[in-house]
Amino acid sequence: MAGLSLCELRERLGLIKRAEARLAAMKTAALGEYASRGGEGLARRVALEELQASKQQARREVQTASQLSQVPETLDALGAGEIPAAHATQIAKAASQGPVDEAVLVEAARRQDFGTFSKTLRDHQHEQSGDDGKSLMAKQRQRRDLSFFKSPDDGMFILNGRFDPVAGNRIEAALADEERRLRNDKPASDEASFNQRLADALENLVCADTTDRKPQGTTLILTADWDALNQRLADARLLDGTPLPVSEALRLGCNADILPAVFDAKGQQLWVGRKHRLATEAQRAALIIRDKHCIGCGRSAIWCEAHHIDEWYKGGPTDIDNLVLVCTSCHHNIHDDGWTVHRNPNGAYELRPPPAPYADLPTWKSKPNPPSHDLDPFPDKGTSTQRPTTTQPVLLN
Numbered sequence: 001m002a003g004l005s006l007c008e009l010r011e012r013l014g015l016i017k018r019a020e021a022r023l024a025a026m027k028t029a030a031l032g033e034y035a036s037r038g039g040e041g042l043a044r045r046v047a048l049e050e051l052q053a054s055k056q057q058a059r060r061e062v063q064t065a066s067q068l069s070q071v072p073e074t075l076d077a078l079g080a081g082e083i084p085a086a087h088a089t090q091i092a093k094a095a096s097q098g099p100v101d102e103a104v105l106v107e108a109a110r111r112q113d114f115g116t117f118s119k120t121l122r123d124h125q126h127e128q129s130g131d132d133g134k135s136l137m138a139k140q141r142q143r144r145d146l147s148f149f150k151s152p153d154d155g156m157f158i159l160n161g162r163f164d165p166v167a168g169n170r171i172e173a174a175l176a177d178e179e180r181r182l183r184n185d186k187p188a189s190d191e192a193s194f195n196q197r198l199a200d201a202l203e204n205l206v207c208a209d210t211t212d213r214k215p216q217g218t219t220l221i222l223t224a225d226w227d228a229l230n231q232r233l234a235d236a237r238l239l240d241g242t243p244l245p246v247s248e249a250l251r252l253g254c255n256a257d258i259l260p261a262v263f264d265a266k267g268q269q270l271w272v273g274r275k276h277r278l279a280t281e282a283q284r285a286a287l288i289i290r291d292k293h294c295i296g297c298g299r300s301a302i303w304c305e306a307h308h309i310d311e312w313y314k315g316g317p318t319d320i321d322n323l324v325l326v327c328t329s330c331h332h333n334i335h336d337d338g339w340t341v342h343r344n345p346n347g348a349y350e351l352r353p354p355p356a357p358y359a360d361l362p363t364w365k366s367k368p369n370p371p372s373h374d375l376d377p378f379p380d381k382g383t384s385t386q387r388p389t390t391t392q393p394v395l396l397n
Helices: 006-038 040-050 055-068 072-079 085-097 102-111 114-128 134-142 165-185 194-207 246-255 281-291 328-337
Strands: 145-150 157-162 221-227 232-238 259-261 305-308 323-326 340-343 349-352 394-396
Touching: 006 040, 006 055, 006 072, 006 085, 040 055, 055 072, 055 085, 072 085, 072 102, 085 102, 085 114, 102 114, 134 165, 134 246, 165 194, 165 232, 221 246, 221 281, 232 246, 281 305, 281 323, 305 328, 323 328, 328 349
Parallel strands: none
Antiparallel strands: 145 157, 221 232, 221 394, 259 394, 305 323, 340 349
16 A cells, blocks of 8 residues: 555545445345345344344344335445445435435435535435425434433443434534533633533533523524515525425424524624624624535534634734634644635635645645535625625524
8 A cells, every 4th residue: 555656545445435335235135135035033133143243233234225125226326336335325215214216316426425415315305205395304303312321331321312403403503502612611721622521511501500591502593595476485494404394494483583684784793804803693603604514624514613714813804704614623724734715716615735745636626516606695806895795594593
């Protein structure tokens, strides 16, 4: 391996991906045939013994084999090494939950990475549901569960759960808000890791006395388009891009303090110059809508920080067009390792590494991005005095 160039190593990884896909198809076919002849119980036992899997893993392997047997186009593409096993598993699972166009999904799986394909699949399920995603949301809620138990090994407690997209986004927002508060309030001697602070945040939120105050961090940001022709909301989505039935968005509006708002120069403080060093709440919400995630690694916007493109200490303003969302790790890449923020022609921001250590790599190619109106509701017109208005409403809880 040490003698291979970076291009040769990349080719090697592509070969490994195709080989893993073909092996996954062989394993699926073998387990599926075993289950059809001897039953799923015997197939799980074989998986336990021959694959040396855990009971949970063996059950999952047999279930996946059964689901993949119902999507022949997907199984053929997997066997040909054209799509990764993880993509094939997602298609099979989605097909078992409701109607899908298998050919469309297989074609998308051939060219999209896992994160992009996951979003494509969610959108596809929403469109194919025929009821604006209501049945899909109901099925997700039915699958919610939570386990909390004491480990016999060390006496520590273990928490594991699954939540529907609405509940999950609210929980994530609450945890992120409390984790930031703990991080900002910590003394210099506190060396707690991020995961440790997250555990502390959960304890604080669950055990807090809320009799005289509103629970912290329950901000839920939803986006929706305004259908001017029919005078109604359309294409409602959660922060992570998950499609949301419009009826669910309206239900949330009835049951919580959700405020519809259009960001503009008059209604929101998005250009504050040197008045504030840190991003305002309005700016943070606007950044979440515009960037959607860390511009470097794609981590959820909930866990990101606002970075000044033109540094504050060098006179940079706290204006919306001088701010981008980055996670803590990518923020360190900028300040410590020379990574830089670049704006693509379509208006999307991205983080690029310094050129010197990557001299033998091919010329940098930007990843494809959605149309600019989806990514940047505040296009940069050259100066911070121009403040265009987005037509996309933002709902804040």
